[in-house]
Amino acid sequence: MQVLLIEDDLALGAGLKAALEQLGYAVDWVVTLDDAEQALDYTAFAAALLDLGLPDGDGLTLLRRLRKRGNGLPILVITARSQRETRLQALNDGADDYVTKPYDLDEVLARLKAVIRRSTGEINGGVRFGPYELDLEGRVVRQDGKPIRLTAREFRVLSLLVTRAGRWVSKSDIENGIYDDATDVESNTVESAIYGLRKKLGMESIVSARGLGYMVVR
Incomplete structure (x- = not known):
C-alpha cells in the first residue's frame, strides 16, 4: 500500500518513513507542496500524511486544492499547530484526521490505518x-x-x-x-x-x- 509523506523536518520525516516501511507501506517522501503536487499527478496513493508548515507554503492550500478537484484521498494532517481554530479549519477543509507535534508515533500509525479503513469501507x-x-x-x-x-x-x-x-x-x-x-x-x-x-x-x-x-x- 503506497502512501505520500509530506514533511520538511528531516529527522521526523526519516523516522516516520522508516516506521511506515516496517509496517509494509511503500512511502513516497517529499518536503514541498510543489513536489507533493507532482507526486499526486503521477501516483494513486492510499493516503497522505500532510505537514502544514512547508517551505513553499501552507499545507492547507494543498488540502483545499485537492478537495476542490473532488480528490477524496485520505489525508492525515500532522503539524505543530495546536490551536483549536487551525484544527477546525483543517477538518472543515477536508482533512480526515489531525495530529499535533510532538506526537506519539504509535498513535500516528493507528490514525493512518483508521483513515484508510474508513476510505476503503474496511x-x-x-x-x-x-x-x-x-x-x-x-x-x-x-x-x-x-x-x-x-x-x-x-x-x-x-x-x-x-x-x-x-x-x-x-x-x-x-x-x-x-x-x-x-x-x-x-x-x-x-x-x-x-x-x-x-x-x-x-x-x-x-x-x-x-x-x-x-x-x-x-
Missing part, C-alpha cells in the same frame, strides 16, 4: 467490493463466506486495486506496488494477474481504460 479487517470481501489480514477473498483461491501475485494486485477502489490505477503504479526496487519487472505481470482475477471473480470485477489503467468499483 470493517473488522475486511473490505467489501461487489459480492466479495477482501480480508487483508487473513490474505483471502471470500464470496458468501466461501474462500476463492488466488495466487500470491493476484492477491497483491487485487489488494492494491481494492484499497484504491473508485480510482484509476495505472499499470506502473501496480508494478511499483507489487515489486521492490531490486526486482526485475516482467512485462506481462500485471496483465497476467488481471486476467487471472477476472477469470476467478468475473470480467466485470475489474474495469480498464486505455491510458488510465485499472479500477475496482464497489
Whole structure:
C-alpha cells in the first residue's frame, strides 16, 4: 500500500518513513507542496500524511486544492499547530484526521490505518467490493463466506486495486506496488494477474481504460 509523506523536518520525516516501511507501506517522501503536487499527478496513493508548515507554503492550500478537484484521498494532517481554530479549519477543509507535534508515533500509525479503513469501507479487517470481501489480514477473498483461491501475485494486485477502489490505477503504479526496487519487472505481470482475477471473480470485477489503467468499483 503506497502512501505520500509530506514533511520538511528531516529527522521526523526519516523516522516516520522508516516506521511506515516496517509496517509494509511503500512511502513516497517529499518536503514541498510543489513536489507533493507532482507526486499526486503521477501516483494513486492510499493516503497522505500532510505537514502544514512547508517551505513553499501552507499545507492547507494543498488540502483545499485537492478537495476542490473532488480528490477524496485520505489525508492525515500532522503539524505543530495546536490551536483549536487551525484544527477546525483543517477538518472543515477536508482533512480526515489531525495530529499535533510532538506526537506519539504509535498513535500516528493507528490514525493512518483508521483513515484508510474508513476510505476503503474496511470493517473488522475486511473490505467489501461487489459480492466479495477482501480480508487483508487473513490474505483471502471470500464470496458468501466461501474462500476463492488466488495466487500470491493476484492477491497483491487485487489488494492494491481494492484499497484504491473508485480510482484509476495505472499499470506502473501496480508494478511499483507489487515489486521492490531490486526486482526485475516482467512485462506481462500485471496483465497476467488481471486476467487471472477476472477469470476467478468475473470480467466485470475489474474495469480498464486505455491510458488510465485499472479500477475496482464497489
